[in-house]
Amino acid sequence: MSHRSYTPKHAAPRHSSQSRAQGRTILRASARRTTLIASTVAVGATGAAIGAGLLVSPVETMATVSADEASPLSVSIAPAADRETRDDDVSRSAERREARQEKRAARQEKKEREARRAAREERRAERQAAKDPRSVARSLLGEYGFSDDQFGCLDALWVSESDWRIDADNPTSSAYGIPQALTETHDLPADYMTNAETQIRWGLGYIADSYGSPCSAWSFKQGNGWY
Numbered sequence: 001m002s003h004r005s006y007t008p009k010h011a012a013p014r015h016s017s018q019s020r021a022q023g024r025t026i027l028r029a030s031a032r033r034t035t036l037i038a039s040t041v042a043v044g045a046t047g048a049a050i051g052a053g054l055l056v057s058p059v060e061t062m063a064t065v066s067a068d069e070a071s072p073l074s075v076s077i078a079p080a081a082d083r084e085t086r087d088d089d090v091s092r093s094a095e096r097r098e099a100r101q102e103k104r105a106a107r108q109e110k111k112e113r114e115a116r117r118a119a120r121e122e123r124r125a126e127r128q129a130a131k132d133p134r135s136v137a138r139s140l141l142g143e144y145g146f147s148d149d150q151f152g153c154l155d156a157l158w159v160s161e162s163d164w165r166i167d168a169d170n171p172t173s174s175a176y177g178i179p180q181a182l183t184e185t186h187d188l189p190a191d192y193m194t195n196a197e198t199q200i201r202w203g204l205g206y207i208a209d210s211y212g213s214p215c216s217a218w219s220f221k222q223g224n225g226w227y
Contacts, residue, residue, distance in 0.1 A: 133164045133178060137200045144204045146213060154214035157221055158203070166196045179203025 137158075138151050146154075161180040162168030169176050174184035177199040181188055186206075189198050211217040211227070221227040 131196065133166070133196045133200060136197050137204070140197075140200060140204060144208045146204070146208075150214040153218040154204075154207075157214060157218040157227065160221065161227075166194075166199060177203075179206060181206070 134155065137154060138148070141148060141150060141154075158164055158178055161175075162178050164178055166178060167176075168178065168180065170180060174182050176183050177192065178196065179199060179202060181192065181199070181202060183193075186202075188202065189195075192198050192202060207214055207217045211220060217227050
């Protein structure tokens with residue numbers, strides 16, 4: 001009589017070692033899938049946070065996005081407005097600085113022009129002073145219709161009046177200059193007081209109108225003490 005091994009009917013069948021290995025493989029694969037899904041969610045959240053310009057963690061990103069759903073433009077508009085305001089301030093400041101520089105340049109240019117004009121007037125006055133008034137008067141006789149032989153009478157007349165000095169001033173009257181024009185009576189050119197040629201021209205014109213020639217004027221002066 002042969003004996004058979006007894007297997008209780010209520011006991012679960014035993015798994016082989018191969019079945020147990022397959023089970024562990026399935027569990028590990030499931031765990032990897034779970035990890036992969038979680039990583040994908042985290043990467044997506046991080047990408048959304050970076051795209052919005054926020055360097056925060058995925059959890060903080062999700063919380064921030066939820067909190068800002070009511071005002072989606074609040075993050076980007078305020079900085080742009082601030083930049084525009086700063087740009088306007090910088091632009092106005094540059095314009096004011098440029099305007100000040102232009103004004104300073106204009107004032108400097110005006111000063112330089114005035115200095116050059118004053119230097120030219122000074123040189124002109126020096127040239128006039130360097131000229132011999134007698135030579136100037138002799139060269140101008142023909143312009144007023146006088147011949148060269150009239151110069152001797154003119155020289156005697158103006159020696160007696162001013163000795164040919166451009167700044168000769170009569171203390172008893174307003175007579176001034178080479179021909180001793182009366183500054184309070186006669187209508188004189190603007191530069192009469194400083195320009196020898198202007199004084200000589202005025203004097204020759206006065207002689208031509210009043211006496212006809214220098215010799216006639218000299219003759220009158222000798223007889224009356226004035227002309």
